[in-house]
Amino acid sequence: MMDCKNALTEAGGDGAKAEEILRVKMGNKIGKLAGRETSEGTVQAYVHATGKVGVLVQVECNTDFVAKNEDFVDFAKDLALHIAASPQTKYVTEEEIPQADKDAEARVFEQQAADKPENIRPKIVEGKLKAWYKDVVLLDQEHVNGDKHDGKTIEQLRADLSAKTGENVVIKRFTRFAVGE
């Protein structure tokens, strides 16, 4: 509320301008939230009933209070379940993919698009790269339990949880073991 008032004062009573100022201010706040170092958190696991697949995840936040929060723990458990059902997942973020691997994929996609008009080739390659990210990058994937999570991506669920808890939420790492691998 203080931010709203300040924004209105700064905008000299101009509602539209106040909203703009507010968005800039809130944007900074969200940015700060995202950057806050996480040292607390939870480790959770999911093992399929068959015992053939298991996943371990570590999700971090800022305080032990939130780490013990039911929503936070449930997010981590649901994340482990999602990864168990998504064997192609390799990275948490796009940034984790080695540049050489990105370049190699892009080269393949460029060759696949070689018979398409030159002016639309970059768009085709970009589309294929995005589809590939969805395969291998956890944050880009829609949660496998779409009914429960309204078809949201892991990143959206993470951001929702961050907003709800008021803390930075970071998926730090995961491991997936499967029998026969």
Next chain:
Amino acid sequence: MMDCKNALTEAGGDGAKAEEILRVKMGNKIGKLAGRETSEGTVQAYVHATGKVGVLVQVECNTDFVAKNEDFVDFAKDLALHIAASPQTKYVTEEEIPQADKDAEARVFEQQAADKPENIRPKIVEGKLKAWYKDVVLLDQEHVNGDKHDGKTIEQLRADLSAKTGENVVIKRFTRFAVGE
């Protein structure tokens, strides 16, 4: 029993010799068991009640029948609990330790033993290396639940399970996550 009879026949009725032949034969069998490739198995997890530590393990055997056996699954679960309580564990076997790391440790122990008589130095270094293995090598460790497991090492428990199930039991891999690491 067939092996006993065959051994007695081969030994021409000589009991002691029969036992010797039997041990050679059984030794080969145990050797074969240990060498049999494992492709079945189970993945199990342990997460501490605080949610601050979690472990994922993969244990392999030869058939899906044994993989679903209660003793086998319990072994994997107990193993995960042991690793959760043993943060210094890094390897399953001594063979997994990089030779450079072994050499580096040995050099430190040699220097630590430099003021001891030369003839007993190698024994001291050997003893210190063994103690270090117990720290970092899973199979060399006594199970943390000594009461339940009669103070046996993980390797002894593994061998017991192998004998009981008649299959090769291999601890394939493990991962341990802890909040703050």
